[in-house]
Amino acid sequence: MAFFLISGILYSHSFYEGTLDMGERVTADEIGMTEQTGIPVESVLGKVNINMATAAELDTLSGIGEGRAADIITYREENGDFSRIEDIMKVSGIGEKTFEEIKEYITVGE
Template sequence: MDWIRLKLREALGDKKPISKKLLVFLGLLVFGVVFLINALAAPKVQQIEIANSNANANVGSDPAISVERAKIFIHIVGEVKVPGIYELEAGSRLMDAVFAAGGLAESADQSSVNLARELTDGEQVIVFKSGSLNSPTSIANQAGSQISLNRSTQSDLEELPGVGPALAGRMVDWRSANGGFKKKEDLLNISGIGDKLYAAIKDQVVL
């Protein structure tokens, strides 16, 4: 208050005492101006904070931004506890489908399935009964020297000349992904089987 009094005297060039009422009025005026400036500035900060908060909320709730993993549908039948159609995450293995179906039945021929194989959307998986006429092991035995392309296990396919574990695995994967072999010439669609190898094994296989 003394500071205001001194400044007014210097500005007015008046050495007479300044009215206390005037000083109070000027003090209130200065206080009011400062308060008004702060009041006008505060909503801007709050508005920015609210805008940022709404932006963060929209990022989490916007369906276009949220990431959803792809799904596939698998039909598993045969010797599993609960056969049916199951929805799995893309990239799932056959063991995931078997687990979803309650596991293998005690009568299942485990050699008829490759549990580590990756599944494709819309695929049907058949788990055969052990010792049945349709099981890969039985068909391989019935065919004698010929091996069934659609029923044999990977180890059976490895008995073909020039076919090792890696190539036999690709044959099983191609069979599963394409619904089986429709003709012997389908072997040429598999990486690693050319005309020479096909000519060497075509008479030793059946569909």
């Protein structure tokens, strides 16, 4: 079902805002997914890559606001990529409770 939902959203976006090229990256904010559907981005688009995500993408995670998203990006810039998802707890302010809430929705890439 998620495939059809995202296909419809991408189609409507390309119809109203111009066409998308194959492989072009589209963020949830660009297509208004979080505002229009109320469905968590990570449940429709897949996991958020904490090594590549923008502040807006990180902000879609439960318990991660604008400030914490900025902290994640700063940590990443100063220390390099996260090796495993548990490493996000090295960011000040992200403890076990927050990690438990987001661990199913994040990845460090493949």
